[in-house]
Amino acid sequence: MTLHRPTKRNAIDMPLRIALAEALEAAMTDERVRVIVLTGAGGTFSSGGDISTMQRQEAALTRPRAQAAQRVIRAIWQGPKPVVAAVEGFAFGAGAALAFACDRVVAARDATFSTAFTGVGLAGDMGIFASLPARVGAAAARQLMLLPRRLSGSEAKDLGLADSVAEPGQVLARALQDATDISAGPxxxxxxxxxxxxxxxxxxxxxxxxxxxxxxxxxxxxxxxxxxxxxxxxxxxxxxxx
The missing domain is CATH 1.10.12 (Lyase 2-enoyl-coa Hydratase; Chain  A, domain 2)
Incomplete structure (x- = not known):
């Protein structure tokens, strides 16, 4: 599956949240599918939530947007098929959280990860308060959220945010090979x-x-x-x- 808003660096707006959730839910129930590989178009994974579609509003108006994001993560976590993230370029904010929610993360050595939520006055969603500490531990997760910094794919691998690194341009091929290997399992x-x-x-x-x-x-x-x-x-x- 490919996030395909390359002119927006695959920023996650409401239509993309809905489309991705529907595609994941369909794949999870498709007997022909063993493993799902999630990547982004245009050489980047996702720059995060689409800030151009955000504005101050009452909490009741924001709740459907947040719930649509969580629907994506529920599909990944509650579905029976492993999901592999293939990360080139940027994975910021919600894009990073989406990658961390996957069962395996393959990153380019020069990819860039950052939690980034506090930069626009937000705390984080898309499961990051569960996936991040699950990957790096509670103490390290807290610091990555309080003091967001940009991490290369290699640094992300060293911390446990990524599971494997590949050379730029080779990430999808590596992720597909991993998916093929996983798909041979029961x-x-x-x-x-x-x-x-x-x-x-x-x-x-x-x-x-x-x-x-x-x-x-x-x-x-x-x-x-x-x-x-x-x-x-x-x-x-x-x-x-x-």
């Missing part, structure tokens, strides 16, 4: 992994119970039987999500 298990990490916070004891439930369900699947057979036969398994 779909039901991948969905279970996402659900475990993206579910509501729970105690260690509750996590153990959730692991038992997930593992018990997966033992009774065609994919598990195929995985065991492939192991015994020394061949690559062919998983089908059944």
């Amino acid at each position: 779909p039901l298990a991948l969905a279970g992994i996402k659900a475990m990490y993206n579910g509501a916070p729970c105690s260690p004891a509750e996590t153990l119970e959730r692991e038992v439930d997930l593992q018990a369900r997966l033992f009774d699947t065609d994919d598990f039987a195929e995985g065991v057979s492939a192991f015994q036969e020394r061949r690559r398994p062919a998983f089908h999500g059944r």
Whole structure:
């Protein structure tokens, strides 16, 4: 999927939020789709929210806009398919939050990340208060929000904001290769992994119970039987999500 407002550096306005949410929701229910790769047109990921469409207004008028942004993140987190962000150029504000919400982030070495929200008097949305501390820890996330700075793709990788770096112009190819590798995995298990990490916070004891439930369900699947057979036969398994 490509964010396609290149003349606006793929700034996220209301129509783009709706279109992206709808596309993600459709892909999450499409049996032909195993993995989603999200990127931006024109050599950049996203410059963030479209400030040209913003103005001071009552909270009640802003709520639908904010909820539309959260719908995108809910589609990523609650859907069963892994999402890989391919980040070239800028990922600022909501654009950075969108990338961090994905299951894997592949960034160009010279990409530029910044939380940036406070520059226009905002705190942040699109899940950044969950995704950022999940990636770098609460203390580091707090500092990145309080004192926004521009980080290169390499610096983002060192901090844990990105999972892999590639040379400029090679990011999408790397992300697609990663997606191909992930797509060879068992779909039901991948969905279970996402659900475990993206579910509501729970105690260690509750996590153990959730692991038992997930593992018990997966033992009774065609994919598990195929995985065991492939192991015994020394061949690559062919998983089908059944």
